[in-house]
Amino acid sequence: MLEFEVSDMTCGHCAGVITNAVSAVAPAAEVKIDLPAHRVQVMGASNADAVENAIRDAGYAPVRNG
Numbered sequence: 712m713l714e715f716e717v718s719d720m721t722c723g724h725c726a727g728v729i730t731n732a733v734s735a736v737a738p739a740a741e742v743k744i745d746l747p748a749h750r751v752q753v754m755g756a757s758n759a760d761a762v763e764n765a766i767r768d769a770g771y772a773p774v775r776n777g
């Protein structure tokens with residue numbers, strides 16, 4: 712499981728944009744968003760760098776946990 716802290720993910724719109732961005736590079740992955748905690752969890756993605764870059768390219772600032 713990958714986990715990112717995305718402090719500038721502040722609303723449902725952000726969550727949707729990030730979910731779509733991750734799904735585009737990891738179609739089989741499951742994305743779980745915890746908006747109050749600004750946390751994005753991605754299950755089933757093999758390429759952590761691709762996921763992180765996708766979130767960044769969508770305009771957000773992910774910090775990988777762990």
Ligand SMILES: [Cu+2]
Nearest residue numbers: 721722724725
């Ligand atoms: Cu937002």
